[in-house]
Amino acid sequence: MPAHRKPKKRPRPSLATLALAGATTAATAATASGGAAQAEPRQTPAQVKTEVDGLYRQAEAATQQYNGTKADVDATRSSLNSLRDEAARTTDRLNTARGALGAIASAQYRSGGLAPAMRLALSGDPETFLEDASIAERAGSRNAQAVQRVSDALTHLRRLRTQADGRLATLTAQQERLARQKAEVNGKLADAKRLLARLSAQQRARYEAGGYADGQGDTTTPAPNARAAAAVAYARGALGRPYVWGATGPDAFDCSGLTQAAWKAAGVSLPRTTYTQIGAGRRVQKSQLQPGDLVFFYSGVSHVGLYIGHGEMIHAPHPGAPVRVAPIDEMPFAGATRPA
Structure with a gap:
């Protein structure tokens, strides 16, 4: 008869094991609860405003770097296009010079390929001899000039292509930097x-309604000259x-785009970024400001506005806030310049 086996009994966990498991579960739950609480700390509106202000300042600094790089990209692309245009014109000249040289070579081949001295020696007519000698001398000079034109065009074309390759490498690096700055x-x-x-x-x-969106609170101050008046009017x-x-207008702006567009309307060309605009024109003290x-x-000189008098400016603050009038004391003052 087959033997009947009794089922094995599973060992019961000890009290120590149960206690350890309970403690681990409680600790895990506490950690998860504490982590969730720390992941989303409660902020007051004032704290949110402070943090958002800081982010907007960082974004604006990155924007100015982006604007500078974009200006470099535009200049490099324009230079590259000019080199390519010049290379195309040089190629046309080279083809023309090669065609002329080929025509001379064909003519010499058709004439039998004899050297000028031998052809003259075979001539029995002194008048013909003298005439042919003059023609041969001129032909030799034209040959040399044709060869030199081809050589010069080839040399110039190689130099243009080398320069274009360098510009293209610079443009590629600038475009990569532009993409990084845009992502930032x-x-x-x-x-x-x-x-x-x-x-x-x-x-x-x-938060978004800071300053005077419609210009209320501003007392008009006459501009010192017609150009300044035109810049203020545009702003x-x-x-x-x-x-x-x-953006540089006319439908939207960033801070330096607004000041650049305003002075462009006055007939004055300003560079693109805050870092370069502060070097344009004459530096003035805060106490000497004029519209x-x-x-x-x-x-970091990362923000700029256009002064309009009575301690106020027109500026493009940040995304979500339109171009508006604001007191210049609402931000740390870094300097001022008066465009020519």
């Missing part, structure tokens, strides 16, 4: 948008237009 700006702006989403609609509206006409980073002056802010 977009990242900062996305972080700011995420933070602002934590505020109520009313709180967000209060006033831009009030309410949206801030778009990298039309450019006023710069923060230690």
Whole structure:
């Protein structure tokens, strides 16, 4: 008969094992609960505003770097196009010179390929001899000139191609830097948008309504000259237009795009970025400001506005805030310049 086996009994866990398991579960739950609490700390509207302000400053600094690189890209692309155009013209000249040289070679071949001295020696007519000698001398000179034209065109074309290759390498590096800077700006702006989403609609509206969007509170001060007046008039006409980073108008602006466009309307060409605009024109003290002056802010000179008098400026603040009038004391003053 088959033997019947008794089922094995599973050992019961000890009290120590049960206690350890309970402690581990409790600790895990506590850690998870504490981690969730720390992942989304509660911020007051004031703290959110401070953090968003910081992100916008970082984004604007990155925007100015982007603007500078974009200006470099545009200049390099223009230079590369000019080199390519010159290379095309040189190629046309080279083809023409080669054609002329080929025609001379064909003519010599058809004439039997005899050297000029031998052909003259075979001539029995002295008058013909003298005439042919003069023609041969001129032909030899033309041959040398044709060869030299081909040689010069080839040398120039090689130099242009080398320069174009260098410009293309520079352009590629600049475009890669441009993409990195664009990603940095977009990242900062996305972080700011995420933070602002934590505020109520009313709180967000209060945040975005800083300054005087419609110019209220501004007392008009006469500009010192016609050009400054034209720049101020343009900036006033831009009030309410949206801030778009990298934009130079007329429908949207970033800070340096607005000041550049305003002075362009006055017939004065300003460079593209805050870092370069502060070097354009004559530096002036804060106490000597006049309407039309450019006023710069923060230690990195990352923001600029157009002074309009009575301690106020017109500027493009940041995304979500349109071009508006604001007091110049709302940001750390870094310097001012008066365009020529």
